[in-house]
Amino acid sequence: MDWLLEPFDVSFIQRALIGGFAVALLCAMVGTWVVLRGMAFLGDAMSHGMLPGIAVALLLGGNPVVGAAVSAAAMAFGVSAMSRHRRLTHDTSIGLLFVGMLAAGVIIISRSRSFAVDLTGILFGDILAVKFSDIWLLCGILAATALVAAIFHRPFTALAFDARKAATLGMRPDLAATVLLLLVTAAMAGSFQVVGTLLVFGLLIAPPAAALPWAKSIPAVMGVAAVLGCVSVMVGILLSWHARTAAGATIAATAVALFFISSAIKAAWPLLRQRRCSPAVPTSADTKPAPTT
Template identity: 30%
Template sequence: MSELLEPFEFAFMRRAMLAATLVGVLTASVGVFVVLRRLSYIGHGLAHSIFGGAVVSFVAGINFYVGATIWGAFSVLLINGASRRRQISGDAAIGIITTAAFAVGVALISRERTFTRDFEAALFGEVLGISNSDVWVIGGTMLLVAGLLFVWWKQLLFVTFDRDVAGASGVSLVWVEVVFSLVLAATVIASLQVLGVTLIAAALVIPPVTARLLTDSFPRLFVLATVTGGLTGFLGIYLSWFVDVSSGATVVLLQAAIFALVLGATSVRSRLREREARRRAQGDPAEALAGIERSLFG
């Protein structure tokens, strides 16, 4: 029993578990909008873009969080602007803008090899080395994002579901994009140290997609995704203590395992319902129709 509580004895583990839980909630809640906007690739691209921004901030002597936030939000706005042009698709815009921004960082690092190690942490995450001030930054970011999502909830949902009608109904599309860009950039930046550039995309996408398998209601999807994100963040770090695997990778692998489990369970449930519907179809036709409807729509 005492072995199970061992991770809690160390301050760095307690900080890591708290930070990963907050980051799990943060990425999953923002990820709901990312996934439903069919921008799953944006998290991956944006993390790379922000890495470039972080290097530029370092070289220019600007505070990392300020510089990277501006760089990241600007990248999202550029992606949105470019993909509105008929000739450029969304994925192409993400590919061009984020890799170019990443390349700026790589180019600067290749000239200034002295800070290579710091940026390895940004690339692969270093949650165990997280400080109290980092936890405060993550907590503050979560409060900011929660506040923005709370106030802009209806507009974000409306634009995500039906952009044209939202605009026609008076929703300011420009402001929604600005808020979304800011929220996404802040989320990625706050998550960098916990998950690293390479794993953030998974944390943004996997919990909402897992929740999507379980519900057809948007509010329920949001709650399920954030709970999944928070739990997997906490458990991932906790388990990494025992399995001696990179903490960020453990979080993402745990999320992937839960996704696979839910996918399997929902597939079996659908098969059983179809079989039940077919069995009933041999009896009363009206009951058969009702059964088919149940199997399709729950």
């Protein structure tokens, strides 16, 4: 059992584990709504849309989390504004801003002398370099997100299944959609320092998608997704320690692998239940009449 416990005796691994758990809980809460609303492409675009804000903050010596939040909010506002154009579909608007923001971020970072190092750190993060200040920030964002999600649970639920009915019931779907975008922005901005802008998308989508076939309510989906996210963090850190691979990428790959495992089990589940519940077929020896005396 030493190989299992040895990595977690190191202080920076312990910080990475705590920070990863906070990211997993945050992404499970927000990612459930992203998956239910079919906002995966928008979430991917916003993860790239944070790049210019982070780059500007780093070059000016500011807080990269604030830069990420401002840039992601600008991305969400741009998508909303462009989608109102009759000749542009929602996907086209996201795609245009996705490429534009990513290119702008790379151009800004290229002005730095440590271009390759900065770009790699932003895109893929460094969970092994997490500080307690990062953990406290994540906990604050997690608490605020949980409060807002609890307040807007009914509007979010109505919006996820039928926006028109939500408007009929007075749920104000436009406000709910805006608040949900803000939650996605906060989750990504707070998590990118731990697993990077690209890999945070894996924890945002994979655990809720893996939990969705097994849970019968939205809180249950969030709970199962949180467990799967935490398992991904722990297993990913353990694998990266022994295999000497990038921790953030290994965590994201583990989360995606759990999704495919969940899908495979769900697909095979009816056959397993049928085999378990089907009565035993009597053999010829069982049907042979007993000898008379």
